[in-house]
Amino acid sequence: MSDGLKVFLLMLTMCGVTYLIRMLPFVFFKRKVKSRFIRSLLYYIPYAVLSAMTFPAVLYTTENFYAGLVGTVVALIAAAFKLSLIVVAILSCISVLAVLLIF
Amino acid sequence: MEKTLTFKNGIKDGLPIGLGYLSVSFAFGVGASALGVPFFISTLISMTNLTSAGQFAGLSIIVALGGILEMLITETVINSRYFLMSIALSQKLDASFTTAKRFFYSAFITDEIFAVAVSKKEDINTNYFRGLIFLPYLLWSLGTFLGAITGDILPTIVISSLGIALYAMFIAIIIPPSIKSVSVLFVVLLSAAISCVFYYVPVLNENVSSGFAVVICTLVSSVVMALLFPVKEEKEKEDAV
Structure with missing residues (x-):
């Protein structure tokens, strides 16, 4: 198999898998779920996913741990004040940049 | 309306x-x-x-x-x-x-x-x-x-x-509802805690990919919370994430 063909097949596999995982439940889950347990599960899942993806990875977005820590604390405080998503993100980035520039 | x-x-x-x-x-x-x-x-x-x-x-x-x-x-x-x-x-x-x-x-x-x-x-x-x-x-x-x-x-x-x-x-999305609702705060903390275990325990972080770890954290914390604190119909509407 030529390298070009292999790259093509790998790319095809990659996007095929990524698409199917998103598409199958989206297309085939049509009815509203009645079970109270499942409804509760679906209510909690978004928060659980985002929390698991964020912590502790947010601390290690740069090679400087303290920059990550400062950026995280700034984001937490800004979020507690209910600032909009983009404002929280910008404040956090600026604080990380500031720490990286100073140290 | x-x-x-x-x-x-x-x-x-x-x-x-x-x-x-x-x-x-x-x-x-x-x-x-x-x-x-x-x-x-x-x-x-x-x-x-x-x-x-x-x-x-x-x-x-x-x-x-x-x-x-x-x-x-x-x-x-x-x-x-x-x-x-x-x-x-x-x-x-x-x-x-x-x-x-x-x-x-x-x-x-x-x-x-x-x-x-x-x-x-x-x-x-x-x-x-x-x-x-x-x-x-x-x-x-x-x-x-x-x-x-x-x-x-x-x-x-x-x-x-x-x-x-x-x-x-992500933080901006999950923090305000966590302040408003104790059950949301619990699921956020539980999921983050399990995620930290996967991140810091060598045996786990060497063998479990980060994507799979996210799936496990999500399922465990949501199932625990859904069993302990099932939500009421009105509550879902009121503070749907």
Whole structure:
């Protein structure tokens, strides 16, 4: 198999898998779920996913741990004040940049 | 009375996501060109996948000319969180989402698009969703292209500080409801705690991919909370994420 063909097949596999995982439940889950347990599960899942993806990875977005820590604390405080998503993100980035520039 | 979400509402909500994507996809493009991947390949990958972790992992397999099976397993595990997100989001769709449209729009479910869409009080219609995905998709593709062709014009320190942007957005999404509702706070803390175990315990972080760890944390914490604190119908409506 030529390298070009292999790259093509790998790319095809990659996007095929990524698409199917998103598409199958989206297309085939049509009815509203009645079970109270499942409804509760679906209510909690978004928060659980985002929390698991964020912590502790947010601390290690740069090679400087303290920059990550400062950026995280700034984001937490800004979020507690209910600032909009983009404002929280910008404040956090600026604080990380500031720490990286100073140290 | 609930208002109907419009295309314009979607564009507005999609803007911050798109700006965050621009920096991450730029980094993806720079990284890909550093590995010797031609710009049209990295841009095509971004246009056909629209996912960060999966693309970074997939790119390394492509560069190494790895096996199809390796690609299949890696992508399934890393992206399996989308399966849960798609189920959750499917519960919030209105009648405008016909089967054909679901086939189409499902390709655009990402962590951030899901988070914003599911946090809406109203049901989601296709006009809103089309607006929501427009800028993120455009800027994700454009960022990759720009990153791939311009390489290292931006100082490393700036690219490095942009890395926290998406996480800061996640924090902005989960903190306000955690302050308002104790059960939400519990699920956030429980999930974060399990995630830390996977991250810091050597045996676990060496053997469990980060994508799979996210799936385990999500399922365990949500199941525990759903069993201990099942939600009432009114409560779901009132503070639906």
